[in-house]
Amino acid sequence: MAKYTFTEKKDTRSGFGDGLLEAGKKDKNVVALCADLTGSLKMGDFKKAFPERFFQTGISEANMVGMAAGMTIGGKIPFTGTFANFTTSRVYDQVRQSIAYSHKNVKLCGSHAGVTLGEDGATHQVLEDIGMMKMLPNMVVINPCDYNQTKAATLAIAEYDGPVYLRFGRPKVPVFMPDDKPFIIGKALNLIEGTDVSIFATGHLVWEAILAEEILAEKGISAEVINIHTIKPLDAKAILKSVSKTGCAVAAEEHQMSGGLGDSIAHVLIQNQPVPLEYVGVNDQFGESGTPEQLMKKYGLSAKNIVDAALKSIKRK
């Protein structure tokens, strides 16, 4: 029996746009900057509601990030919006010096992360951003799983004082998280309890993990599904608690296997409680053009891949 269902599909970027509008209503210090992608980032409603607090920077991501850092001096809470690739790898040094090292209260919001960006292809499909951003001291890294969680995360980071990278995506995906769930940074959510294997998933892969749990259940395997929306700071306690029960794990993410959530979990396990861990992620490759569904399948990011990884992990116990 399905433990999670959905009645509609929505894009996580719309969760960001709606969350930003609400954050803007709650706090007049919230400001937004966008590098010529207002429609793609769903920042239009904020711009319409608060034109004096919206700053169009043109296709100048380095300047946008630098200005956002400067805007914090005097108490503003800047949210920058562009594609995930352009707010991480393109401006890594600006983020490092002007924001992370300088402790600036900037929210770097990146849409169209991962292969589910689709047809535009590998130039835009960043799969290294979680790794880059989590390595920066002071930086919080969040990858919510659906519309509701992205909206809640957007509101939560507005109230958090410090640099944050918020990663979300382009396609419409199932909305399955409750819409009244407050978002607690760094607190993993145990979505389905189980005893045989722990599946730690982030972003779009959380829904795939839920589908995988159903398939595993049909095979008589009890999987625990944990939504790791915050990759940094990582909820090590929740991870260790789960594997102490299940004895093995799977990490699932729309990101390179190297440097992402899987490696963060491996770090915790190695230091505390070594158990088998299998990775579901992109294996040292760039993406390509295609539909999100085709790409998830081709790059090994679907529920089937999580099932296979779970079976392998259990076998290694």
Added chain:
Amino acid sequence: MTKKTTEELSNIASQVRRDIVRMVHAQNSGHPGAALGCTEFMVALYFKILNHNPAFSMDGKGEDLFFLSNGHLSAVFYSTLARSGYFDTKELSTFRQINSRLQGHPATEEGLPGIRIASGSLGQGLSNALGACLTKKLNSDPSLVYVLMGDGELNEGQIWEAALYGAHNKVDNIIATVDYNRQQIDGPIEEVMSLGDLKAKWEAFGWQVIETDGNDMNAVVQSLERAKTMTGKGKPILNLLKTEMGYGVDFMVGTHKWHGVAPNDAQLTDALGQLQETLGDY
């Protein structure tokens, strides 16, 4: 702020130059050339032009703000801050040493009063300053924002992104200065990467440009006073500050060779012989 005379400002500049060469010599590390070249500018700013409060607050509401984009001028920045009361001048002796607040390039990490953002990786300060300008406007704060960049730093593309933004959005509460010493690390700018007609370039980008004789204290003060009168008119302001690297120490003047080299003991004695001790060495 106090109404310092040009002579008083020049005396302070002499002491700041002594601080710079002593700091760089003590750790055998740092960048004396451009720091010496910009001493008049920094002293004029902090002792005459800026409305600022040495009881430092990060937000700087109601104060003028200064950003150092070319962070390798840290020695002149630290000396100026200490001499204007942000922290004890004794702390200048810790410059570039382990466990110091006076990092090689300015940083906020250690909480040194007067530093609002890290700099050193070039090209970022103009963007930082523009952001601070936007917040000043949102807060209805009429104070001004100043930033200093190097001319070699203008090689960085981000500067020109910021130049476009400032003009397009009529950011008219900024006074940006370029230290136009015509030198960069690998040699004269004309050999490394020509900047062409800088005045025409910034004007073409939509900025009001003024030119300043950067090692003449009187000229620096007058120019900055004039720049202030040009704010609030719908256009950002760019001050082309013509300086000589190493100014004040004869064997360091006008060459890129002292960009990042410390004087030895004999050179320190020679340099200090040329710079009057006016406020007492730290």
